[in-house]
Amino acid sequence: MSDKTEFNRLWWHSRRGMLELDVLLIPFLEEAYRDLPAEDQARYHKLITCEDTDIFEWFMQRSRPEDPDLQRIVNIILKRVQPD
Numbered sequence: 001m002s003d004k005t006e007f008n009r010l011w012w013h014s015r016r017g018m019l020e021l022d023v024l025l026i027p028f029l030e031e032a033y034r035d036l037p038a039e040d041q042a043r044y045h046k047l048i049t050c051e052d053t054d055i056f057e058w059f060m061q062r063s064r065p066e067d068p069d070l071q072r073i074v075n076i077i078l079k080r081v082q083p084d
Contacts, residue, residue, distance in 0.1 A: 007034075013048045021055055028077050036076075043073035 010033075014025040025048070033044060047055065047070055057063045058074045065071045 010045070010048070016052050016055070018052055018056060021052060021059070024059055024077060024081060028080060032076075032080060040073060040076060043069045046070060047073050 011026070011029060014022075014029050016022055016025065029044075033041065036044065046067075050065075050070070054063075054065070058065055058070075059078065061078075065074060
């Protein structure tokens, strides 16, 4: 499968049922994902398999993922939209 096909598939899986998640995930995917190390790209793949309600809670910082891999990718995305 080509990289473009895989990226398009990832793009569609990044589209969620909540606008709040779409405005975080789609720009991150389009603008930052390709520059991530392979380990963080794998973490992003893991993130988008999670439930929307969980992802929303993590991005709103109401809770934290128990999985350290998920916590890392959530932090990366949050840092991108909330720089120091």
